[in-house]
Amino acid sequence: MTKSYEDALAQLEKAQAALNAQDISQLPAAQLINLERSKAAVYGEIQALQAKQIEDRDQGYVAVTDVFRKCKSDLKELSNWVSAKEARDRAIFSMLTKGVSIALSLLI
Amino acid sequence: MQRLFQIFILIGFLPGLSACSVIDDTLLTEEVREFSRGVVALSAIITHEFSLAEEVNTLGFMDNLQFQLELGGNPDTNLKPLFSASDIAARQSLLTALNGYAETLVAVASGKPLSSEYYKLAGTTENLKQLTSGHFNLAHSLSILDSDQLVNDVSVIDRLFILPERDRRLLPIVEKGGTALSKMAILLYFDIGAVSDQSSKCSYTYPKNELDADLASLRLCKGGLRSIVSSAISFDTNVWKDKLAYLKTQDQKTSRDRRIAIERLVSIQKLGQRLDQLLSETQTSLIAMVNAHDALEKTLKDAEKSSGLPVAATSKSILFVERLRGLTGAAASIESALSTLSVTNSAAQNFQPSFNTQTVTGVNDDKEL
Numbered sequence: 001m002t003k004s005y006e007d008a009l010a011q012l013e014k015a016q017a018a019l020n021a022q023d024i025s026q027l028p029a030a031q032l033i034n035l036e037r038s039k040a041a042v043y044g045e046i047q048a049l050q051a052k053q054i055e056d057r058d059q060g061y062v063a064v065t066d067v068f069r070k071c072k073s074d075l076k077e078l079s080n081w082v083s084a085k086e087a088r089d090r091a092i093f094s095m096l097t098k099g100v101s102i103a104l105s106l107l108i
Numbered sequence: 109m110q111r112l113f114q115i116f117i118l119i120g121f122l123p124g125l126s127a128c129s130v131i132d133d134t135l136l137t138e139e140v141r142e143f144s145r146g147v148v149a150l151s152a153i154i155t156h157e158f159s160l161a162e163e164v165n166t167l168g169f170m171d172n173l174q175f176q177l178e179l180g181g182n183p184d185t186n187l188k189p190l191f192s193a194s195d196i197a198a199r200q201s202l203l204t205a206l207n208g209y210a211e212t213l214v215a216v217a218s219g220k221p222l223s224s225e226y227y228k229l230a231g232t233t234e235n236l237k238q239l240t241s242g243h244f245n246l247a248h249s250l251s252i253l254d255s256d257q258l259v260n261d262v263s264v265i266d267r268l269f270i271l272p273e274r275d276r277r278l279l280p281i282v283e284k285g286g287t288a289l290s291k292m293a294i295l296l297y298f299d300i301g302a303v304s305d306q307s308s309k310c311s312y313t314y315p316k317n318e319l320d321a322d323l324a325s326l327r328l329c330k331g332g333l334r335s336i337v338s339s340a341i342s343f344d345t346n347v348w349k350d351k352l353a354y355l356k357t358q359d360q361k362t363s364r365d366r367r368i369a370i371e372r373l374v375s376i377q378k379l380g381q382r383l384d385q386l387l388s389e390t391q392t393s394l395i396a397m398v399n400a401h402d403a404l405e406k407t408l409k410d411a412e413k414s415s416g417l418p419v420a421a422t423s424k425s426i427l428f429v430e431r432l433r434g435l436t437g438a439a440a441s442i443e444s445a446l447s448t449l450s451v452t453n454s455a456a457q458n459f460q461p462s463f464n465t466q467t468v469t470g471v472n473d474d475k476e477l
Binding site: 036 | 165168169172175176179180181182183184186188190191195245331335336339340342343346347349350353354356357
């Protein structure tokens with residue numbers, strides 16, 4: 001279902017909160033890099049939406065920054081990496097999974 | 109304190125001076141000057157705040173960039189400003205018009221020719237007509253209809269700059285200017301916004317706000333400059349939180365590195381609190397500006413009826429300026445703190461990663477930190 005810009009902003013903030021809540025000490029270097037890059041992309045998209053006067057708040061949302069659009073691959077890598085973990089290990093990364101899923105849902 | 113002392117002097121001497129129209133005129137001119145000084149200072153602070161927001165955004169960008177580079181990443185190095193040139197120009201037009209109005213009042217009050225004021229404002233009045241609600245950050249709390257109405261109402265102020273000769277008296281200008289000034293204040297109040305929802309209605313609609321009502325009664329939803337600054341502070345704070353967590357995994361890191369990270373983590377949060385306080389007090393100052401203008405209008409009306417100058421009205425302008433002086437100092441102090449954080453950015457982040465710093469693509473990367 002198409003999201004409005006207002007819904008998208010709320011979802012991005014949820015994704016950001018979840019990504020920020022993830023304990024990064026268990027992340028390998030490459031995934032930490034992906035995470036930091038994704039966080040920067042989500043932040044940039046939030047600020048772009050906040051600074052921009054949306055002409056029609058119910059208009060269908062399309063990502064407004066290139067950086068957020070391009071971070072889809074980083075988010076997918078994070079998602080694939082967690083999915084490849086044993087089930088008991090995946091629980092450690094539940095916040096990461098939540099944040100990544102929400103952010104990816106906005107890029108479909 | 110000196111200004112407050114002036115109020116007491118005025119209170120003490122006014123009853124004795126009320127019969128003397130020359131001195132009353134002087135006092136009236138001084139009150140208009142005080143009001144004008146306050147408006148100009150308030151405009152400067154608002155301009156400064158947008159610039160501070162950009163600096164906070166830049167600081168977060170730099171901190172994130174450096175952390176990613178330290179981790180061996182390949183970050184996007186293009187800094188995206190928060191506001192476009194046209195966004196800034198629109199606000200500048202509004203603030204220039206506000207200043208122009210205040211300076212016009214001073215010129216009329218002191219009997220000076222208005223030609224120089226008109227010359228300065230010629231471009232501004234044109235710019236005001238070009239403004240649309242899309243130039244401002246209002247969608248968080250206002251419908252498009254109300255936003256458009258607000259911006260249209262604001263553009264009315266340009267009519268005050270082309271008054272015929274016979275209307276170049278203070279009272280008619282102030283009477284007509286009051287509505288436009290109030291709308292400008294409301295527009296800027298919404299544009300500065302809120303860090304959190306101030307109405308339970310925000311989750312599904314716009315809060316009910318009467319745009320002709322007292323500014324103090326306005327209820328906003330999260331958004332505007334305060335929310336943007338809060339997001340920027342939160343982003344940078346989280347970069348430093350991640351750095352601290354990362355440092356815990358690095359055996360060779362010293363307590364000095366951790367102390368630096370902790371200091372930065374705390375400093376940026378304190379800066380955010382001070383900056384939000386400044387923005388909140390700027391909104392209160394917008395209310396004070398409207399109240400001071402109302403008091404000025406009342407003073408002028410009363411002055412037409414009698415030769416006395418109400419002290420209460422005079423004190424509102426002086427207190428408005430006093431408030432602005434405090435804010436100007438706070439803004440300068442925040443800028444200084446922000447500059448210190450930016451300058452020490454490189455030194456504070458001089459962490460050497462323990463693993464290979466070549467760009468990592470994320471494939472076959474299960475190297476635990």
